[in-house]
Amino acid sequence: MSLDLASLLVMTALVVNVSGVLFILETFLRRDEGAGRIWSVGFLAGMLTTLAYMIWAQSPGAWWAIAVGNAAFVAGTGCMWLGCRRFNGRSMTWTSVLVAGAVVAAGLAVAVEGSSGGDWAGALWMFVPLLGFAGAGAVECLRGTLGESRTAWVLGAVLGFQSLYYVARTTAFVTAGPESALFESVFGTVNTSFLTVALTIVAVVVTSVLRASRAPIRGYLRRSAESVADIGDQAEFDAGLAALVRRASARSEVVAVTAVRIEDLEQISTAFGSDVAAALGEAARAGVRRHAPTNALVAEDGATGLLVALAVSSEQEARRQAAAIYRGLFDDLGRVGGGVIPVVGVGVAMSGNGNDPDDLTRAARDSANRAARSVETTVLMGDAE
Structure with missing residues (x-):
């Protein structure tokens, strides 16, 4: 032919x-x-x-x-x-x-x-x-x-x-x-x-x-008016983090970025219905905002993640803050989902000399993804390049 x-x-x-x-x-x-x-x-x-x-x-x-x-x-x-x-x-x-x-x-x-x-x-x-x-x-x-x-x-x-x-x-x-x-x-x-x-x-x-795998169908991750007011978008977070890193660097302070990854919402929507997935998604947003420090920057990170940034005094404090977010979020999701709890991964990255804000965010995301797949560790620390 x-x-x-x-x-x-x-x-x-x-x-x-x-x-x-x-x-x-x-x-x-x-x-x-x-x-x-x-x-x-x-x-x-x-x-x-x-x-x-x-x-x-x-x-x-x-x-x-x-x-x-x-x-x-x-x-x-x-x-x-x-x-x-x-x-x-x-x-x-x-x-x-x-x-x-x-x-x-x-x-x-x-x-x-x-x-x-x-x-x-x-x-x-x-x-x-x-x-x-x-x-x-x-x-x-x-x-x-x-x-x-x-x-x-x-x-x-x-x-x-x-x-x-x-x-x-x-x-x-x-x-x-x-x-x-x-x-x-x-x-x-x-x-x-x-x-x-x-x-x-x-x-x-x-x-x-x-x-x-990263972008669930619209409908079960709608944000309430309250969460819209308290949680920024990616652009707002990037701008806020850049300013925070700049101020912290001038004072020789450390900034911690915590990434929270909520897995399996798409599978939960398929198996248990979009209402359950919607409730879990909103509970995750509200829970991270509630359990994060009052002065922390909190923003969406795609469809199934959130980012938290704040100045900390040490790595131990950053890990403690991240662990508090994980424990509180796990309890909130258990109450909302009726026993259906998605996989949660939390990763933390610390700033150092000359760290780029994008490197911090990327390192925190990578750590959160690894934590979500780990059966032994709930919070992982990452290093920014």
């Missing part, structure tokens, strides 16, 4: 667009903590890529469609990497700037050549970022929170395969040229389109599963 280029691109566009629409629709039904939204942008970029290449296939002289398609392709893979970093709670500033710069460069490389550039105008400015971002995403899937999930290993394998493919494709492009028999038969548009379809399907399934 042989397919002409236009038909093949239509098939690729159909798969990518249907997969992207399903993922984006699910995004509106869930409360995720950022990774799902970034992946949604990646799938939107993939949809734009296929549409741009369809226009190019119908109008070979439309060089601007190649520019849009190349830039969107780079944006899609870059967002997959950024979503993985967000899932792991890593810094997003310089990586976002890097991805944005690569997207602009991929588009400008085609625009500079214009109509005289041909079908492969600016190809290397697309190939190199694709192999780099896909490789970085594969590495990100093997460390941090993602590295502890076998599902994430599948996404890592997908991104790793994409990276290796573009390493080989770039090598063939440079050494043999796009018109060579080797490039056309192995790395041409036909084979790349089939690869894109396969990887898109796997990526949608895997990212949906990963997001489901």
Whole structure:
């Protein structure tokens, strides 16, 4: 069976667009903590890529469609990497700037050549970022929170395969040229389109599963008016923590960040109903605020977590405060859930010389995740990088 280029691109566009629409629709039904939204942008970029290449296939002289398609392709893979970093709670500033710069460069490389550039105008400015971002995403899937999930290993394998493919494709492009028999038969548009379809399907399934583990369906984690007033959001916490660390550093004091992770709410919702899960979710929020020190910063950390920050005199005090939150929260959840108690993990990170607030938060999250899986320890101390 042989397919002409236009038909093949239509098939690729159909798969990518249907997969992207399903993922984006699910995004509106869930409360995720950022990774799902970034992946949604990646799938939107993939949809734009296929549409741009369809226009190019119908109008070979439309060089601007190649520019849009190349830039969107780079944006899609870059967002997959950024979503993985967000899932792991890593810094997003310089990586976002890097991805944005690569997207602009991929588009400008085609625009500079214009109509005289041909079908492969600016190809290397697309190939190199694709192999780099896909490789970085594969590495990100093997460390941090993602590295502890076998599902994430599948996404890592997908991104790793994409990276290796573009390493080989770039090598063939440079050494043999796009018109060579080797490039056309192995790395041409036909084979790349089939690869894109396969990887898109796997990526949608895997990212949906990963997001489901962190972003329960809306409805059973609604916040009451009281909790909205007492508990901030992630942006407010980041700003407050940065100011707290700055003041504490000037006075040679120590700041402790405590992360509380509530696991299994999605499974509890499925097994016992959304009302039970909603009651447990609200009890967790109210309990952390109630048992945390009065002057502590308290904020949501995604759909199933909370963060607490305050200045402490010693590691022992930080551990004691975290243990008090755990014990009080465990008792509150036992009274609300009628014997159904989710897994609770508490992690603590202490500031030191030159610690970045993001490092503190990430270390506390990692410790809380480990504590949630541990059967021996309820509160774990972590070290900020």
